[in-house]
Amino acid sequence: MPDKAVKILLTTGILCAAFVGLLWTTMQDGTQYYLEVEEVMA
Numbered sequence: 001m002p003d004k005a006v007k008i009l010l011t012t013g014i015l016c017a018a019f020v021g022l023l024w025t026t027m028q029d030g031t032q033y034y035l036e037v038e039e040v041m042a
Helices: 003-031 037-041
Strands: none
Touching: none
């Protein structure tokens, strides 16, 4: 593989990992307060 293709793949992988990490940490705070329907109705 040419060096340019390796750099593009590496950059894309890092950006995707950063985006998923940011989304994961953002969603953890919002989802920890989620209750099942059975828990709310009890």
